[in-house]
Amino acid sequence: MDIHAHVIPENFPRCVRTPEPTSWPSMTEADACHRHVMIAGKTYRTVSDRCWSVPKRIADMEAMGLGLQAVSPMPELLSYWMDASAADDLLRYINDQTAEMTAEAQGRLVGLAAVPLQDMDRALREMERAVRQLGFAGVEIGSNVNGRPVGAPEFDAFFEAAEELGAAVFVHALRPAGMERLVGPAPLQQVLAYPGDVGLAAASVITTNLIVRRPKLRIAFSHGGGTLGMLLPRLAEGRRVFPALETLMEVSPVEQARRLFYDALVYDAPALRYLVELFGDTQVMVGTDHPFNFHDRTPVGRIREALADPAAQDRLLFGNAARFLDCKLDVEPSP
Numbered sequence: 001m002d003i004h005a006h007v008i009p010e011n012f013p014r015c016v017r018t019p020e021p022t023s024w025p026s027m028t029e030a031d032a033c034h035r036h037v038m039i040a041g042k043t044y045r046t047v048s049d050r051c052w053s054v055p056k057r058i059a060d061m062e063a064m065g066l067g068l069q070a071v072s073p074m075p076e077l078l079s080y081w082m083d084a085s086a087a088d089d090l091l092r093y094i095n096d097q098t099a100e101m102t103a104e105a106q107g108r109l110v111g112l113a114a115v116p117l118q119d120m121d122r123a124l125r126e127m128e129r130a131v132r133q134l135g136f137a138g139v140e141i142g143s144n145v146n147g148r149p150v151g152a153p154e155f156d157a158f159f160e161a162a163e164e165l166g167a168a169v170f171v172h173a174l175r176p177a178g179m180e181r182l183v184g185p186a187p188l189q190q191v192l193a194y195p196g197d198v199g200l201a202a203a204s205v206i207t208t209n210l211i212v213r214r215p216k217l218r219i220a221f222s223h224g225g226g227t228l229g230m231l232l233p234r235l236a237e238g239r240r241v242f243p244a245l246e247t248l249m250e251v252s253p254v255e256q257a258r259r260l261f262y263d264a265l266v267y268d269a270p271a272l273r274y275l276v277e278l279f280g281d282t283q284v285m286v287g288t289d290h291p292f293n294f295h296d297r298t299p300v301g302r303i304r305e306a307l308a309d310p311a312a313q314d315r316l317l318f319g320n321a322a323r324f325l326d327c328k329l330d331v332e333p334s335p
Helices: 054-064 084-105 120-133 153-165 188-207 228-241 243-248 253-257 269-279 299-306 310-325
Strands: 002-007 026-031 034-039 042-048 069-073 109-113 138-142 168-172 219-221 261-263
Touching: 002 084, 002 168, 002 310, 054 084, 069 084, 069 168, 084 109, 084 120, 109 120, 109 138, 120 138, 120 153, 138 153, 168 188, 188 219, 188 228, 188 253, 228 243, 228 253, 228 269, 269 299, 299 310
Parallel strands: 002 069, 069 109, 138 168, 168 219, 219 261
Antiparallel strands: 026 034, 034 042
């Protein structure tokens, strides 16, 4: 069960708002199997039809040994920087398109919705619609909302509603901090900057005691939690040394971190073993970033390489994701 995979609609509608936001996306054809996602008049990314073709996606899943994918929009489409009314229109359309894909997949796909978090009322309405009407398992949110980390107090109402709905929350890197420190071409944003922003997002959840205050909330962080694994010992020692940090964090940061979920998308068996040792084999799940080029093509083999215990393998391969997504399984564990 893959909890980190993305979709893009085959086409985008025209914006009905005036003036049309410059960040409203559109599509142009590249070749028979690829299209350019255009944002602000420039090619943001060239994508394959696996982003919207259910048969091709399922064929890829079979090749990777996956039975189910939780699919969420390409993060740039979250559109927090757009006028809220226009973003609401766009995200409703994307969620409806995702729902059509999940229906066509007949149980092989489950949706994670996008919601306009720049407007809390709209975000809460769309999350409820996605969960109650479209049957989604939860929502995808960015690691920051226009520069504000997900643990910031202004998002408490969102997490309260997600907990009440039983909606899973998947946190993905988005427009990360520190881009001015990178030396090299644009793909370094995904390679180097994404993990840093995810780590800071997860740390903000810990320093605000979110999971202590919302014990039933199911929240997961992409890219193995990013840099959180290296930050966590510093948080723990800082809490021991600085009285202000001891007061700030009601529960040990290590204990809090072990209540969160993480994907296994670290591209390396030793790194994956470290994640499992740090966070526990009940909290890590398959994540591939399919169908983009920078995805894990051997997620099952990597988990089996990293962990010797068949029961732990099963937890990472499907048991933990079933808990996170709150879905029933028709799967036999490994012998």
